[in-house]
Amino acid sequence: MPISLTSRGRDMFESVEVRDPSGQRRVRLGPLSASTTMAEVRARALSQLRLPEQVEWNLRCERTGRLLNDQQRLDNLTVDGCTRAEVSLQPEASLG
Numbered sequence: 001m002p003i004s005l006t007s008r009g010r011d012m013f014e015s016v017e018v019r020d021p022s023g024q025r026r027v028r029l030g031p032l033s034a035s036t037t038m039a040e041v042r043a044r045a046l047s048q049l050r051l052p053e054q055v056e057w058n059l060r061c062e063r064t065g066r067l068l069n070d071q072q073r074l075d076n077l078t079v080d081g082c083t084r085a086e087v088s089l090q091p092e093a094s095l096g
Contacts, residue, residue, distance in 0.1 A: 011035075013074050018045040018089060025049060034075035038068045038087075045089060055091050062086035 015030035027048040029041065038059050046053060059068040061077060068077075068087065077087065 016041055016045075016074075018049065020049050020051065021089075021091065032074060034073065036074050037070060038072045039070035041074070041087075042070075042089065058090050058092050060088045060090060062088060 011034050013030060013032045013034060013036070015028050016032055017026055017028050019026050027045060029044050029048070032041070042057055042059055045051075046057060051057070060066065061068055063077075063086070
């Protein structure tokens with residue numbers, strides 16, 4: 001479920017678009033401060049999409065494929081010259 005980030009400047013993100021796990025529904029968050037953390041993005045997306053909070057959800061950077069930690073900020077996702085980034089929201093895969 002990708003989250004698309006469109007930059008509106010160094011200190012603001014115009015929007016964060018989130019798709020639910022099935023890809024059927026979308027929610028647009030924004031504008032958001034560039035200092036917004038991944039934990040805040042995840043919490044707002046889960047609330048608006050009405051996804052179960054008892055499930056552990058991870059965010060993954062689509063560009064790098066790396067999991068993002070809760071303290072990472074939106075401004076850490078942009079690459080020089082890029083005005084767009086994508087992040088996937090996915091349920092945590094437990095190994096037992």
